[in-house]
Amino acid sequence: MDHHQAHQYFMSKPQATVSQPFGEGVDVYKVKDKMFATLALGKDMGESNSEIWRINLKCDPDEAQALRDIFPSVLPGYHMNKKLWNTVLLDGSIPQGEIERMIDNSYLLVVKKMPKKAQTSLLLHLR
Template identity: 90%
Template sequence: MDHLQVHQYFMNKPEATVSQPFGEGVDVYKVKDKMFATLSLGKHMGDKHNETWRINLKCEPDEAQALRDIFPSVLPGYHMNKRLWNTVLLDGSIPQGEIERMIDNSYLLVVKKMPKKAQTSLLLHL
């Protein structure tokens, strides 16, 4: 998936919004004012000439580590709680279906922390 496909996938989630509270260049995606993802262009491995789009996604701690073990392009969350967030480099090495699954999981983890009424209204649209 490229960054445009990822942006569209984020925005197709029920009640998803995007803003740049951390400044220009970092899109923050929220559902009911709770962050479920970020999208930004960043340097890859310190190489100032090689920029890679990346997303930050929320994840259960055990799954977060498992994904890091499986995919070299999944790293501990950049500028996030490294136990609960992963950074996924959009370098083409991860199948689209797996990226979509990780996005869906991040969104659902955030929704599940909401009050039941909010959860119900969102889950009806999935």
């Protein structure tokens, strides 16, 4: 998955919006004013020191650690609560379906913290 595909997938979520409250270069994706993802170009921490697209996604704490153990391109959330957020490097090493699943989970975690009425209206659009 590349950054264009990630953006399209984020925006396909019901009532998803994008803004840059942290400044130019960091897209923040929200549902009903609650953040569920970010997308930014940053330095690769590896030997190449090249730039790489990365996304931050909310995650269940146990699953967050499991994903980090499975995928070298899943790291503790950059500039986020490292217990609840993962950074996923869009380097092509993780199958697109797995990244989409992580995005879906991030979106649903945020929706499930909303009042029931808001949850219901959003979840109806996911079916």
